[in-house]
Amino acid sequence: MHGGRSEGEEPPSRLNLPGARMWPFTRAVLRATAGLDVVVGRVRYRHRGWNGSRADAARDACRALDEMEQLIGLVPVVLVGHSMGGRAALSVAGHDLVTGVVGLAPWCPVDEPVAHLGGRGVVLLHGDRDRVTDPRGSVALAARAREAGARACAVLLAGGDHAMLRRATAWHTLATESVTGLLGVGPLPDAVGRSLLDGGAPSTV
Numbered sequence: 624m625h626g627g628r629s630e631g632e633e634p635p636s637r638l639n640l641p642g643a644r645m646w647p648f649t650r651a652v653l654r655a656t657a658g659l660d661v662v663v664g665r666v667r668y669r670h671r672g673w674n675g676s677r678a679d680a681a682r683d684a685c686r687a688l689d690e691m692e693q694l695i696g697l698v699p700v701v702l703v704g705h706s707m708g709g710r711a712a713l714s715v716a717g718h719d720l721v722t723g724v725v726g727l728a729p730w731c732p733v734d735e736p737v738a739h740l741g742g743r744g745v746v747l748l749h750g751d752r753d754r755v756t757d758p759r760g761s762v763a764l765a766a767r768a769r770e771a772g773a774r775a776c777a778v779l780l781a782g783g784d785h786a787m788l789r790r791a792t793a794w795h796t797l798a799t800e801s802v803t804g805l806l807g808v809g810p811l812p813d814a815v816g817r818s819l820l821d822g823g824a825p826s827t828v
Contacts (some may be wrong), residue, residue: 624666624684624708631672641705644786648703648727651799659808662698664691666711673707673730680711688718701744701805703798706730706756706785709747713764716743723805725798728753728785731760741772746801746815748794750783751827762825769823776818777825793828 625641635642645665652663666687670679688700699722704712709729716724717739724740726747745768749758761777768775778797780790787794797812804811811819818826 624680624702624704624711625668626706626708627668627670627680628672628707630674631670632674633671635668635671641708645703645705645708647791647795648798651795652703652802655799655803656806656808661806661808662695666708673710678711678714680707681714684711684715685718688715688720692720699806701725701802703727703802704729705787710735713740713745716740716745723802725801725805726761727787727794727798728756728758728783729761729764730756731764733760733763735764737764737767737771737773740768740775743768743773743775744805745773745775746805746811747775747777748797748801749777749779750785750787750789751779751781752783752789753785755785765823765825774819776815776823778812778814778818779825779827781827797828 625645666684668683700720701723702712703725705727709726712724723744728749747761747765749761765775765777800812803809814826814828
């Protein structure tokens with residue numbers, strides 16, 4: 624799920640650069656799961672913004688999960704979301720299908736609910752030079768999620784920015800290995816494993 628804005632009634636533009644930025648992640652996951660019984664899907668937003676209590680991106684994500692359940696039944700799902708899409712992924716992680724979330728520079732308000740994350744795997748990746756969403760928010764949310772019973776951690780990418788263009792290969796690799804690890808079809812990245820073994824203390828790569 625790609626990023627967006629805090630407010631915006633209009634649909635994403637046809638060019639949709641935030642959506643385009645997610646394609647390398649999609650391709651990386653497809654390559655890593657080739658030959659496995661894994662389906663990769665994308666959520667289409669009706670609106671460009673989160674739009675306050677409407678939480679439009681989360682509504683769209685929940686609708687997509689419901690449609691997936693109707694199409695292929697009860698299967699484990701790992702959600703991947705960047706920025707606003709990360710917030711949407713975390714918001715709907717209580718859905719019956721969701722087993723894990725990989726947040727990429729996610730938007731994590733200080734009062735975001737976390738009780739529904741209990742029992743889920745949560746990996747939050749954040750560049751330490753992000754000037755759009757605060758990496759400290761990811762660290763704090765991961766800590767609160769652990770208290771709620773999630774297997775959660777935050778990993779900081781040294782020099783990483785919000786657009787995930789600096790150290791792009793590291794972003795793609797960490798995200799892909801986190802997805803396959805949470806699905807149980809591969810090992811988790813070393814940085815994620817270290818953080819989980821250290822009681823969720825954030826690690827830096």
